[in-house]
Structures are given as C-alpha cells and as structure tokens.
Amino acid sequence: xxxxxxxxxxxxxxxxxxxxxxxxxxxxxxxxxxxxxxxxxxxxxxxxxxxxxxxxxxxxxxxxxxxxxxx
Amino acid sequence: xxxxxxxxxxxxxxxxxxxxxxxxxxxxxxxxxxxxxxxxxxxxxxxxxxxxxxxxxxxxxxxxxxxxxxxxxxxxxxxxxxxxxxxxxxxxxxxxxxxxxxxxxxxxxxxxxxxxxxxxxxxxxxxxxxxxxxxxxxxxxxxxxxxxxxxxxxxxxxxxxxxxxxxxxxxxxxxxxxxxxxxxxxxxxxxxxxxxxxxxxxxxxxxxxxxxxxxxxxxxxxxxxxxxxxxxxxxxxxxxxxxxxxxxxxxxxxxxxx
Numbered sequence: 086x087x088x089x090x091x092x093x094x095x096x097x098x099x100x101x102x103x104x105x106x107x108x109x110x111x112x113x114x115x116x117x118x119x120x121x122x123x124x125x126x127x128x129x130x131x132x133x134x135x136x137x138x139x140x141x142x143x144x145x146x147x148x149x150x151x152x153x154x155x156x
Numbered sequence: 157x158x159x160x161x162x163x164x165x166x167x168x169x170x171x172x173x174x175x176x177x178x179x180x181x182x183x184x185x186x187x188x189x190x191x192x193x194x195x196x197x198x199x200x201x202x203x204x205x206x207x208x209x210x211x212x213x214x215x216x217x218x219x220x221x222x223x224x225x226x227x228x229x230x231x232x233x234x235x236x237x238x239x240x241x242x243x244x245x246x247x248x249x250x251x252x253x254x255x256x257x258x259x260x261x262x263x264x265x266x267x268x269x270x271x272x273x274x275x276x277x278x279x280x281x282x283x284x285x286x287x288x289x290x291x292x293x294x295x296x297x298x299x300x301x302x303x304x305x306x307x308x309x310x311x312x313x314x315x316x317x318x319x320x321x322x323x324x325x326x327x328x329x330x331x332x333x334x335x336x337x338x339x340x341x342x343x344x345x346x347x348x349x350x351x352x353x354x355x356x357x358x359x360x361x362x363x364x365x366x367x368x369x370x371x372x373x374x375x376x377x378x379x380x381x382x383x384x385x386x387x388x389x390x391x392x393x394x395x396x397x398x399x400x401x402x403x404x405x406x407x408x409x410x411x412x413x414x
Contacts, residue, residue, distance in 0.1 A: 098222060099351045100281060100395055101229055103344065103361075108401030109245035110168070110270055112263050117162070117208035117249050125215040126247055130225065133218040 098133070106130050162207045163256050165248035166197040166231045167241045167399065168271055178234040181206065181227040189253055192264040194271060196256065197235060201249075211247050232399040236278065241399040242271045263406070270406050277365045279403060280374055280396035282334055283352070284327050284360035288389030319388075326388050327359050330381045337374050338364035342402050359390070363402035371397060 106127055118126075164181060171193045180186040180199035188195040204210065206224075214220040228246060235241050250256040260267065300308075335341040346358035366374050378394045385392045 097395075098226070099347065099353055101225060103347060103351065104363075104398065104401035105225055105229070105246055108404060109243040110267070110404045110406045111245040112259055112267075112406070117251065118211055118247055122208070122212055122215065123247065126211060126221070129214070129216040129218065129221050132216055133222045133225075 102130055102133055160203050161200045161252075162203045163250040163253055164199045164201050164206060164228075165244045165250070165256065166199065166228060167235060167243050168194050168196055168267055169235055169239050169241060170271065170275075171195050173239045175231075175235045175238065178231065180231050181224055186231055189256065191257060191260045191267070193268045194260075194264060196244075196260060197231065198253070198256070199231075206249065208249065211249065229399075236397065236399050240271060240275050240277070242267070242274060243399045243401050243404045266406050270404060273405070274365065274400040274403055276368050277339060277400060277403070278368050278371070278397035279400045280334075280338075280364045280366055280371075280394060281398060282330075282360065282362050282364065282378070282395075283347075283358055283393045284330060284385065285352075285354055285356040285358055285391040285393070286323070286389065287356055287386075287391035323359070323388050323390055326385055326390060330385060330392065331360055331362055333377060333381060334362070334364055334374070337370065337377055338366045340365040340403055344402070356391070363398075365400055365403045368397070 166180070166186070169175065169188070171190055173188065173195050175186060175188060175197055178186065181201055182205065184199045184201055186197060186199050188197055190196075201207075225246070232241050232243060250259070331341070331343065341362060341364045344361045344363065346361045349355055349357075352358055364374070375394070378392065382392045382394075
C-alpha cells in the first residue's frame with residue numbers, strides 16, 4: 086500500500102485534479118478573470134483526463150462487441 | 157514590479173512563515189507577502205505566459221493546465237513539509253502585489269479563521285476499489301439437469317448478493333474507522349475509471365483531516381484495514397499527506413463579530 090502521493094504519477098494527477106477542481110479557498114472581489122473564465126478553466130481541468138476517458142470507452146465498446154457473456 | 161508580470165497566489169500560511177526556496181511555476185521564485193496574521197505564498201510570473209489572456213487561451217488546453225497544476229501543487233506540498241497550508245483556488249492571478257493586498261486585507265479575518273481551522277492538520281485520501289468481482293454466473297455444465305442448473309444458479313445468485321452486502325458493510329465500516337482517526341472527513345463522488353486510471357469500480361473516495369502528528373497511527377490503521385478489506389476482494393489505497401484541499405473553506409457569509 087502506498088502512502089506517497091508522488092509514487093504513482095498518473096493516479097497522483099487524477100487525485101490532484103479531483104482536489105483542485107473543487108478545493109481551495111476562493112476570495113470575492115477577485116481578480117483578473119471573470120467567473121465565466123474560471124468556469125472554463127474548470128472544464129479544462131476535467132478535460133485533462135478526457136483522452137484517457139475516450140480510450141477506456143473504446144476498450145469497453147470493443148469488449149461488449151466481443152460477447153455479452155464476458156461481464 | 158514591472159508591467160510584464162502578474163502575481164500568482166499559491167496558498168496562505170501562518171504569518172511570518174518562511175517557505176522553502178523550491179521553484180514555482182515556470183521555474184519562477186516563490187516568496188511570501190504578509191497580510192496581517194497571514195502570509196500569502198506568491199510568485200511573479202510572465203503576464204504574457206500566465207496572465208488573464210494566457211489562462212483564457214489555455215483554459216481547455218489540458219497539457220498546459222496539467223503542467224501548471226503540477227507546478228502549483230509542488231509549491232504547496234513543499235510548504236506543507238514546513239507549516240500549515242491553506243490552499244487557494246486556481247486560477248488566482250493579480251495585477252500586482254498592491255492589488256493582491258487590497259483584496260486579501262479586506263478579508264483577512266475570514267482567511268485567518270480558515271487557516272486556523274486546519275492548524276496542525278493534514279489531509280489524507282482513501283479510496284476503496286472492488287478488486288475482485290463476485291463470481292460470474294456459470295453456464296450449464298454438460299450432463300447437468302435443467303433443475304440442477306437452475307438450483308445452482310439461484311444459490312450462486314444468493315451468494316453474490318451476500319458477498320456484495322458484506323463488501324458494502326466493510327466499506328462503510330472502513331470509512332467509520334478512518335473517520336474516528338480524523339478531525340473531519342468528507343466523502344466525495346467516486347471517480348470514474350477514466351479519472352482513477354483503474355478499471356475496477358471505485359466504492360469509496362474520501363478525504364480525512366488528521367493531526368499532523370498522528371500520521372503514523374493513521375497509517376497503521378490503514379494497514380490493518382487494507383488487510384481486512386483485501387480478504388473480501390476490496391482494495392484500499394491511501395494517499396497523503398496532502399494540503400487540506402478538501403477542507404479549505406472560507407465562511408464569508410458569517411456576519412463579522414460585533
């Protein structure tokens with residue numbers, strides 16, 4: 086069992102995004118970016134993992150074509 | 157400060173704390189700005205590369221974001237080795253230190269309160285995966301009677317249901333046990349396989365705020381749970397210590413004390 090977040094880089098990034106997307110204190114009276122801009126960034130942060138999603142969905146698709154008894 | 161730079165905020169730490177000299181985003185240096193009882197960990201970055209326009213331009217550029225997020229987090233992680241860390245939400249960019257001071261000074265009390273709520277605490281993460289699926293339904297063995305096959309199917313289905321319930325109970329129990337070690341706990345949505353990078357379904361995705369000096373107890377407790385869960389086909393994965401991303405809250409709605 087791992088107690089080091091840096092040990093597995095891929096999972097580390099996913100975990101980090103999971104935390105950063107909703108985590109952290111936000112002050113009002115901000116800043117140089119509008120709320121809409123910030124929202125766009127959070128969509129972008131979710132997109133960081135999108136390539137993996139597309140790959141895994143295509144794998145799942147291929148497996149379900151192979152046969153219904155596999156699952 | 158020259159016009160070609162913006163100020164990026166990383167986190168807040170207790171006032172008069174010196175954070176390490178580890179490099180920040182884009183190899184920039186990291187410094188602190190005192191705002192009353194709190195110190196802000198900041199870096200001056202190229203406005204062209206990290207200003208508002210750059211964030212807009214790269215808002216959905218996963219490669220750019222992943223790099224910035226990684227470098228941002230590295231600063232927090234380094235600071236966490238030395239002191240209490242209150243994460244500030246990305247993207248936090250300001251025109252200059254004067255603008256930063258103006259905004260933060262106005263909310264210093266709330267900030268100090270948020271920081272004190274995580275004083276001496278770090279965040280640990282725990283995820284439980286279903287590592288061994290319950291046995292799949294068997295097909296009819298050759299020579300087996302229809303009745304025999306049906307009876308077997310029914311008893312197998314009952315076994316699967318029992319096993320599923322046992323697993324569910326163990327996950328709840330594991331979370332309770334870890335929560336007892338913690339000052340606060342949150343349960344987040346399980347990550348889907350694309351995010352977790354594992355094909356197995358995630359049953360628990362939780363974070364615990366624990367005293368910095370009880371990390372060994374938490375680790376020992378996790379180790380025990382890890383073995384108990386493994387015997388039921390469940391995998392416990394613990395990460396940390398993290399800055400308290402899941403516990404950084406600013407209560408601005410509260411009226412100021414009279």
